Amino acid sequence: MMVRPDSVETVRGFLAALESGDLIDVADLDRSPLFEQLRLCGLIKEQAPAAGCQGGCSGSQGALNTLILKLVGYCDLACRYCYDFHAPTYSRRLSDEVARRAIVDSLDRSGPSLRIIFHGGEPLMAMDQIRSLVPFAQDAARTAGRAVTFTVQTNGRHFSPETVNFLLENEFSIGVSLDGPPAINDRHRVDHAGRGHFAEIETALRSEPRLLAAVGVLTTVTRTNAHQLLETAKYFRDIGIKGWETTLFQPLGRATDASAQFTPPTDAIIRSYLALFDAVEGGDFDEMAVMPVLRYVRNVLTTERRSMCLRDACGAARDLVSISVDGTIQSCDCIGDPTLSLGRMDREGIAEALESPVAETIRSRSTSDLSPCRECDWRSFCGGTCLARSGLKQVDEQECQIALTLFPDIFRRLANSDRLQRYARLFP
Numbered sequence: 001m002m003v004r005p006d007s008v009e010t011v012r013g014f015l016a017a018l019e020s021g022d023l024i025d026v027a028d029l030d031r032s033p034l035f036e037q038l039r040l041c042g043l044i045k046e047q048a049p050a051a052g053c054q055g056g057c058s059g060s061q062g063a064l065n066t067l068i069l070k071l072v073g074y075c076d077l078a079c080r081y082c083y084d085f086h087a088p089t090y091s092r093r094l095s096d097e098v099a100r101r102a103i104v105d106s107l108d109r110s111g112p113s114l115r116i117i118f119h120g121g122e123p124l125m126a127m128d129q130i131r132s133l134v135p136f137a138q139d140a141a142r143t144a145g146r147a148v149t150f151t152v153q154t155n156g157r158h159f160s161p162e163t164v165n166f167l168l169e170n171e172f173s174i175g176v177s178l179d180g181p182p183a184i185n186d187r188h189r190v191d192h193a194g195r196g197h198f199a200e201i202e203t204a205l206r207s208e209p210r211l212l213a214a215v216g217v218l219t220t221v222t223r224t225n226a227h228q229l230l231e232t233a234k235y236f237r238d239i240g241i242k243g244w245e246t247t248l249f250q251p252l253g254r255a256t257d258a259s260a261q262f263t264p265p266t267d268a269i270i271r272s273y274l275a276l277f278d279a280v281e282g283g284d285f286d287e288m289a290v291m292p293v294l295r296y297v298r299n300v301l302t303t304e305r306r307s308m309c310l311r312d313a314c315g316a317a318r319d320l321v322s323i324s325v326d327g328t329i330q331s332c333d334c335i336g337d338p339t340l341s342l343g344r345m346d347r348e349g350i351a352e353a354l355e356s357p358v359a360e361t362i363r364s365r366s367t368s369d370l371s372p373c374r375e376c377d378w379r380s381f382c383g384g385t386c387l388a389r390s391g392l393k394q395v396d397e398q399e400c401q402i403a404l405t406l407f408p409d410i411f412r413r414l415a416n417s418d419r420l421q422r423y424a425r426l427f428p
Contacts, residue, residue: 002415010034063111064354066315068322068333069099071129072121077155077197078254079177080188081222081262083334084121085253092325093126096133098345102323103137104144105350113147119333121325124158127166134170151175153218155189156201164211174215175245176201180232184225188262205239216243216289223249226264229272229292230279237288245291248398250389252336266398270405277409281419289427296406297420299381311383312367317342317359321350329353331362334388365392372400378407 003011014034073089075082106114116137118130134150141148152167156176167174178201179185186196205212217236219225225232229246236244248269251259273292279285280293295307308315317331324330327345340362342353353359367373367384373395382403390396413420 002411007034064106064109064319064321064350065111065113066115066117066320067102067106068117068119068320069102069133070094070119070121070323070325070333071099071123071126073325074125075120075122075155076125076157076191077122077189078192079190081220081249081253081255081258083250083252083255083336084119089324089326090121094129094323094325094327096129098323098327099129099133100136100140101345102350103133104140106321107140107144107146107148109351109354110144110146113149114141115149115151117151117153119153119322122155122158123152124154124163127158127163131166134166149173153177156204157197159204159208159211164208168210168214172214174211175218176205176215177218177220178236179219179222180225180228181235184228184232187224188222202239205241209240212240213242215241216245217241219244219246221246221248221264221269222262223264224262226268226272229269230275233276233279233285233288233290237285241288243289243291248389250334250336252334263398266401269398270402273402273406274409277406277413277420280423281413281417283419286423286426293420294424294427296381296403297410297424300407300410300414301421301424305383309383309386310381312380313363313365314383314387316387317354317362321354331359332388334386336388337391340392361392362387370395376404378403381407 011034070084071094073086073092078085103116106116116133118126118133120126123130130152137148137150150170151173153175154177156178177189178198179187179189182196182198182202185198189198190196205215219229219232221229233244249255249262249264251257251263255262276290276293280290285293295310298304298306299310305311308319315332316335320332321342322330322333323345324333329342329345329348329350331340331342340358342348342356342359348356365384365387367376367379370384370393373379373384382400385396385399385403389399410420
């Protein structure tokens with residue numbers, strides 16, 4: 001933690017008293033200005049009912065805020081590392097009946113707002129279904145007294161004028177999956193004949209300013225691009241992209257047995273992330289939200305855990321539920337372990353699935369039970385790494401090493417400059 005120099009001895013005495021058990025009178029604590037400051041900063045946690053926890057608590061169910069609908073299993077790209085490829089359901093399409101039931105069920109379990117993410121495969125290959133589900137969801141939300149928003153995650157090859165108009169008219173958040181400049185992107189993000197399509201996608205984005213302003217780019221970090229993330233971010237910034245996010249490669253789908261080919265070296269990721277922090281502090285990205293920086297910085301600046309993947313008790317089976325193309329209910333679409341499926345829409349439905357023993361087990365994962373998290377000073381900031389990558393009882397070593405480097409570095413940066421704080425305020 002960071003304190004002013006004139007408070008160091010007071011804090012040391014306070015912590016020593018806590019460790020020795022000398023602090024017995026809770027009323028004295030409550031009257032202490034130091035205690036109140038530490039509590040407000042999130043450095044002292046009070047026992048509280050689950051409903052009072054910031055961003056969800058281990059074991060608590062909470063209210064849904066995100067529904068992922070896997071509309072199709074197929075795609076006109078065949079990315080070599082695609083985590084979502086599943087041969088038995090590749091030719092399938094989510095039925096309208098299942099999609100509509102999932103929307104109604106989710107609104108029944110949601111808080112004041114539900115975000116529906118259209119996913120795939122390539123969801124824009126089911127644009128006719130999206131056109132019918134959007135007004136259905138809007139009507140269902142009004143009936144339920146809820147708000148509903150829409151997101152689509154696409155490969156970027158299907159931006160016809162009619163599609164763009166529909167997405168913008170309905171205020172979609174639009175995510176496009178791209179891994180870097182053409183030479184990097186087209187190495188693994190290829191079609192079924194092995195051809196890349198970056199130039200086509202970039203042309204579509206540049207030709208429609210309204211679309212460009214609404215698009216965020218998602219980059220999968222692999223061995224190919226891990227050492228060039230700063231260059232990748234600058235490339236998308238210069239195109240005019242306003243938001244850029246990264247996700248680490250997972251050995252699922254087409255790349256189940258290809259870890260050696262695609263897994264990025266941890267030291268390369270860390271060097272690239274630190275370079276991104278340097279560039280952000282230098283003012284290079286004041287016009288673009290660099291989410292690999294903001295995700296970690298926000299967890300230091302506030303106790304609100306906006307990233308469901310960077311908190312104790314992640315969003316799986318709590319904030320989030322995902323419906324696969326065959327109607328399987330998943331707590332998160334990134335969890336590849338079939339034993340962690342929650343049920344099926346043609347049997348249980350979402351309410352019963354979220355009350356299942358499997359869902360409860362997923363929600364009960366906590367850093368207090370994980371080794372080495374139990375003794376880690378940073379566990380309240382990182383959340384114990386992604387369940388989908390590590391499993392219920394372990395931590396992901398790569399994510400752990402990234403967090404153990406970045407969080408101390410963020411504290412050092414904040415101690416020397418307010419630049420990261422000012423950057424975070426640019427993207428509330």
